[in-house]
Amino acid sequence: EVQLVESGGGLVQPGGSLRLSCAASGFTFSSYWMSWVRQAPGKGLEWVANIKQDGSEKYYVDSVKGRFTISRDNAKNSLYLQMNSLRAEDTAVYYCARGSGDYPLRYYFDYWGQGTLVTVSS
Amino acid sequence: AIRMTQSPFSLSASVGDRVTITCWASQGISSYLAWYQQKPAKAPKLFIYYASSLQSGVPSRFSGSGSGTDYTLTISSLQPEDFATYYCQQYYSTPVTFGQGTRLEIK
Numbered sequence: 001e002v003q004l005v006e007s008g009g010g011l012v013q014p015g016g017s018l019r020l021s022c023a024a025s026g027f028t029f030s031s032y033w034m035s036w037v038r039q040a041p042g043k044g045l046e047w048v049a050n051i052k053q054d055g056s057e058k059y060y061v062d063s064v065k066g067r068f069t070i071s072r073d074n075a076k077n078s079l080y081l082q083m084n085s086l087r088a089e090d091t092a093v094y095y096c097a098r099g100s101g102d103y104p105l106r107y108y109f110d111y112w113g114q115g116t117l118v119t120v121s122s
Numbered sequence: 123a124i125r126m127t128q129s130p131f132s133l134s135a136s137v138g139d140r141v142t143i144t145c146w147a148s149q150g151i152s153s154y155l156a157w158y159q160q161k162p163a164k165a166p167k168l169f170i171y172y173a174s175s176l177q178s179g180v181p182s183r184f185s186g187s188g189s190g191t192d193y194t195l196t197i198s199s200l201q202p203e204d205f206a207t208y209y210c211q212q213y214y215s216t217p218v219t220f221g222q223g224t225r226l227e228i229k
Contacts, residue, residue, distance in 0.1 A: 044220055044221070044223045045158075045209055045211070045220040047217055047218045047220070050216075059216050062217075095165055100171075101213065105215075105216055106154055106214060107213055108156035108168060108171045108213050109156070109158075109166070109211075110171075111168075112166055112167070114165055115165055
């Protein structure tokens with residue numbers, strides 16, 4: 001059974017940092033693109049970042065470029081999101097999601113974690 | 123970035139009704155379109171990919187269609203467990219983008 005379990009969320013002050021983790025199991029983690037998708041309270045879904053199977057390619061939504069860093073450790077079946085210079089508008093539930101598809105960079109999200117809440121507030 | 127627009131924003135319907143949700147892309151996305159269902163305080167769940175392919179385990183009353191810039195999600199006969207919010211997502215180009223969601227409520 002595919003499982004994605006996020007951790008690391010919490011309350012942080014504006015300008016602070018937080019590192020999210022996603023533990024994957026039930027599939028060959030190193031074979032899939034992985035993404036972070038967020039959802040602000042009461043709002044819709046926003047893709048944040050993704051990373052290629054071997055970590056050689058990473059992409060970010062414009063609003064987090066230069067502040068967030070996605071990474072992965074295939075030996076530990078884990079995905080990470082380092083979030084620096086956090087802003088109030090980064091407040092959201094952050095989901096880890098697995099990408100599937102048959103064309104590079106064209107994939108849908110077939111499995112999602114339960115999410116971890118990040119609150120940026122003083 | 124490709125903009126995705128869903129209609130309607132919300133919809134009230136009854137058990138047994140046939141319901142259609144529409145999603146428009148600001149440019150052609152060649153059927154690289156997915157639909158997700160989300161229930162309150164839960165993660166989204168993939169229902170349809172490549173515009174019309176049903177994800178394993180999703181009931182056959184759900185179907186998707188469309189091409190180019192226009193896509194639809196149809197539920198042929200609403201069941202109580204179908205009341206939720208539905209999102210479309212294009213994965214034709216990066217950044218992938220989602221529609222604003224359609225909230226399906228019980229009439």
